[in-house]
Amino acid sequence: MLNSNPIEAILQDHEIMILDGALATELEIRGCNLDDPLWSARVLLENPELIYQVHLDYFHAGADCAITASYQATVDAFLKRGIDENDALELIKKTVYLARRARDNFWREEGAQKKRPKPLVAASVGPYGAFLADGSEYVGNYGVTDETLEIFHRARMHALIEAGADLIAFETIPSLQEAKVISRLVTEFPHTYAWLTFTVKNEKEISDGSLLAECVNVLEENKQIVAIGMNCLPVSITTEAITNIASYTKKPIIVYPNSGETYDPKTNKWHGLKSADRFDVKSEEWFKAGARIIGGCCRTTPHHITELSKRWRPSVELSDS
Structure with missing residues (x-):
């Protein structure tokens, strides 16, 4: 039997659940070199306390949920680095321990005294394409079997x-x-809840060309998947993407767009201009379209989450990070 749904518990008392923002690009801002197949998982090996600090800063900014540094932390990737399987699994677990410690310390020191929900820790599971480290997570046509995945x-x-x-x-x-x-795999862990967010090529299709509506329908009957949506999409198409799936799901819709810049997997660089739209202003539009879980993805910062918090939790006094 499933335990209580942690997202539902927050949405019962609040209009939206506020996610954190980017982890990897925030680590880069703080001096980390992530030009590595392990990406942010490299920092687990070199400076794990910095990951803890980023999580803590997002809680101070008002985030209701931290997403762990495990996006690219896989057994296969660590094996390639010469780390044995047992140590690899411990490093993967460490991503959760860091986020939980940040959450628990924040809550003990000041969070519990404020009119906000106790934050959650969501363990990031990136796609198979992220392990390939060649931009395949933005294309999706891997050419591998279900068993491999x-x-x-x-x-x-x-x-x-x-x-x-x-x-x-x-x-x-x-x-x-x-x-x-993934939908089948989740049922192997019957006490576990999850959300699933897609990358998209436009407001109607995910990256492999499948219709967003079809993707939502595939997940709709899985009671363990408690939110569906999109992440790392441009702000410019976010409202249309939400509107496109709102009539196909009764689950909370989750969106966490990027800054508006474009990532080039060949150079590992971001190009173009950041969106001029403020997240707090756009979030009202996203909420009206049907989104109930909102945060930021690549190149967003604690400042973006502070903007969201001030808009949706005006009674909460935010602390300096």
Whole structure:
């Protein structure tokens, strides 16, 4: 039997649940070199306390949920780095421990005295394409079997759940095939809740060309997947994407767009201009379209989350990070 849905508990008392913003690009701002197949998981090896500090800063900014540094932390990737399987699994668990410690310290020191929900820890599970480290998470046509995807995801999921994450965040999923595999895999962990967010090529299609509406329908009957949506999409198409799926799901819709810049996987660089639209202003539009869980993805910062918090939680006095 499932325990109580942690997202539902927050949305019963608040209009929206506020996510954190970017982790990896925030680590880069703070001096980390992430030009590495491990991406943000490299910092687990070199400076894990900085990950803790970023989580803490987002809680101070008003986030109701931290997304862990496990997006690209996989057994296969660590094995390639010469780290054995047991140590790899412990590093994956460490991503949850860091976020939980930040959450618990924040809550003990000041959070519990404020009119806000106790934050959650969502364990990030990135797509198979992220492990390939060639931009495949923005295309989605991997050319691998369902079994390959199951084996790839299962061990990490088990480790993250065992470490005590409140739920799993399957994010940046570009493939309908992978979404179907994930939906089946979640049922192997019957006490676990999850959300799943897709990458999109436009407001109607995910990255592999499948219709967003079809993708939502595939997940709708899975009671363990408690929110569906999109992440790392441009602000410019976010409202239309929400509107496009709102009539196909009764689950809370989750969106966390990027800054508006474009990522080039060949150079590992972001190009173009950041969106001129403020997140707090756009979030009202997203809420009216049907979104109930809102945060930021790549190149967003604690400042963006502060903007959201001031708009949606005006009675909460935010502390300096």
